[in-house]
Amino acid sequence: MSINARCGSCNRELLLGQLVQPSNGFRCPFCGFAFAPAYATVAPAVAARIMVAQAALVTALAELGSMTGGRLQLDRAAILDPIAGTLPEVETKQPALAREHRARWWARNAAPQPAQTISHQ
Numbered sequence: 718m719s720i721n722a723r724c725g726s727c728n729r730e731l732l733l734g735q736l737v738q739p740s741n742g743f744r745c746p747f748c749g750f751a752f753a754p755a756y757a758t759v760a761p762a763v764a765a766r767i768m769v770a771q772a773a774l775v776t777a778l779a780e781l782g783s784m785t786g787g788r789l790q791l792d793r794a795a796i797l798d799p800i801a802g803t804l805p806e807v808e809t810k811q812p813a814l815a816r817e818h819r820a821r822w823w824a825r826n827a828a829p830q831p832a833q834t835i836s837h838q
């Protein structure tokens with residue numbers, strides 16, 4: 718599973734997996750921009766931890782989901798929001814996703830909602 722990223726200097730896309738080699742200095746493979754100037758020696762290991770953690774989370778969620786089916790529904794926001802909250806806001810080039818993201822941002826600041834149920838009336 719790859720995690721896409723974008724260079725803050727040249728704006729080109731790369732993969733987080735391209736940054737896990739300490740010898741590369743945690744720099745943009747295209748323009749050489751230093752992504753973590755003061756932490757070039759430790760940042761690659763942190764990037765590797767993120768990839769391992771994401772894969773572990775996705776695998777565990779899929780595993781539990783296959784055991785429980787519809788009998789147990791985990792709260793999506795409880796899982797996704799803490800992750801989303803650590804990432805800076807960026808304008809996505811996919812308008813649908815951007816709209817959805819803004820909607821969720823709005824919902825987070827609104828009054829607590831009852832559990833969502835889909836009405837067929």
Ligand SMILES: [Zn+2]
Nearest residue numbers: 724727745748
């Ligand atoms: Zn770059």
